[in-house]
Amino acid sequence: MHRLKSLGLATLLIATSTAPTLAADVVGSADASFVNPQPSGATVTGVGTNAFTYGDGNGFGTGPNSLTFAGVGFSxxxxTPFKVGTLSYFNGTTAVGTAPDTIDFDLATTFxxxxxxxxxxxxxxGLVITPNGGVDPDADADYVNLPGTFTPSIFNIGGTNYTVKLVGFENVVGDGFLASSGTQLHVREGLSATADLFAEVTSDTSGTIGGVPEPSTWAMMILGFSGVGFMAYRRRNQSSALGVA
Incomplete structure (x- = not known):
């Protein structure tokens, strides 16, 4: 059993090391701010910045919900999905009806x-506040939901139109979890989590949101491509041997 596990790990490492490195088509950095909370009468702070709080937490001892975004450089x-930054999310306890239902995430990519x-x-x-039943921590978790559609900002590179679209969350650290193929970041009541946010520079300018493949999916894809290459190499060797004979 241990030998089989070792062989499997070795195969994965070989496949990963031999996978082709993709050239960088675009290089730049990302930042973002939170704007236009709706409805407009909600209790909020930090509109127009990268650190946004929402909901009236007075009297509950935890403070309001908060979202903070830290952008990164990209190449x-x-x-191809790439990381644009990390979202930090705190799920506070707030009064019913004081939190917005949506917030606009203004993603600024500088190329x-x-x-x-x-x-x-x-x-x-989408900012979803769930009632707290006190029985199931996952059911009580509030969450941030990526939109199904957006209005693309279209730019041209080399005669092709492109846009930047968000594709999902990955790499959750803390008291959070993903659902709906990585487009929903849930955080348990009174707790915090961080998640990396991924985007894509794509010629699909339809304005629809997609998902980031799971790490296991990437591994299977790499192994599949490696297997196809090995079979092609074996067939070439067999054809050469027959020609010499």
Whole structure:
């Protein structure tokens, strides 16, 4: 059993090491701010910044819900998910009816190569506040929901139109979990979590949101491509041997 596990791990490491490295089509950095909470009468702070709180937490001892985004630099190929930053999410206890239902996530991607400069795309995030039953912590978890559609900001590179779209959350750390193929980040009541947010520079400018493949899916894809390459190599060797004979 241990030998089989070792062989499987070795195969995965070989496949990973031999996988082709994709050239960077675009290079730049990402940042974001939270704008336009709806409904407008909700209790909020930090609108227009990267640190946003919502809901009236007075009297509950935990403080309001909060979202903070920290952007990062990127260097990526087209049609390839890449990290734009990390979202920190605190699920506070707040009074019913004081939190907004949505917040616009204004993603600012600054492209240095090619020199497109600033491209801003707004995604309307759903802010779902669940009633606290006190029995199932997962059922009590509030969550952030990526939109199914958005209005793309279209730019042209080399004669092809592209847009930046969000594709999902990954790498949750803390008291949170993913649902709905990575488009919902849930955090348990009174607790915090962080998750990386992924985007894609894509020629699909239809304005629909997709999902990030799970790590296991990437591994299976790599192994599949490795297996196809090995079979092709074996067939070539067999054909050469027959020709010499």
């Amino acid at each position: 990526t190929a087209f049609e 240095t190569n090619p020199a497109l400069g600033l491209v801003q795309t707004i995604f309307t995030l």
